[in-house]
Amino acid sequence: MQEISQEEMLVKVAVRISTPVHLTESESKVRKALEYIFPSVCFFLDGTVFKGESEELTSLEHFRELLKSQKIRSTADRILRNSLYGSELTFYLNKQAAYVGKVNFSEESPLGPITITLSCENFDELITYLSSPPPEM
Numbered sequence: 001m002q003e004i005s006q007e008e009m010l011v012k013v014a015v016r017i018s019t020p021v022h023l024t025e026s027e028s029k030v031r032k033a034l035e036y037i038f039p040s041v042c043f044f045l046d047g048t049v050f051k052g053e054s055e056e057l058t059s060l061e062h063f064r065e066l067l068k069s070q071k072i073r074s075t076a077d078r079i080l081r082n083s084l085y086g087s088e089l090t091f092y093l094n095k096q097a098a099y100v101g102k103v104n105f106s107e108e109s110p111l112g113p114i115t116i117t118l119s120c121e122n123f124d125e126l127i128t129y130l131s132s133p134p135p136e137m
Helices: 005-009 027-037 057-069 073-081 095-097 123-131
Strands: 014-020 043-046 050-052 088-093 114-119
Touching: 014 027, 014 088, 027 043, 027 050, 027 057, 027 095, 027 114, 057 073, 057 123, 073 088, 088 095, 088 123
Parallel strands: none
Antiparallel strands: 014 050, 014 114, 043 050, 088 114
């Protein structure tokens, strides 16, 4: 399998992130939760939903590092591969865990999950990039 460099993937990845803000939640805390996991994405409030978009692979770099530091890369690999729907990969993170800088895959949450949708030309390469250890030199 031919490896795709990060530079080649940069133009081929579209990232969309969203999460609802409920009346019982602080907008600033919800924004912080998003920024703890995706610090390079610019988020904006659209009604009662925070949204953010990027077309750069680097926007997923901190997420990738969290998978490594939490030692959940194999779990992430399985979840991401099971989250492919047609031409998109959609997965969900727990908002409360994100607020403390942790990745917790979860569709169910009383406050609603953070929804991440990825589009690219080669999902296998993208998932491998996010969830595999870097090659040893």
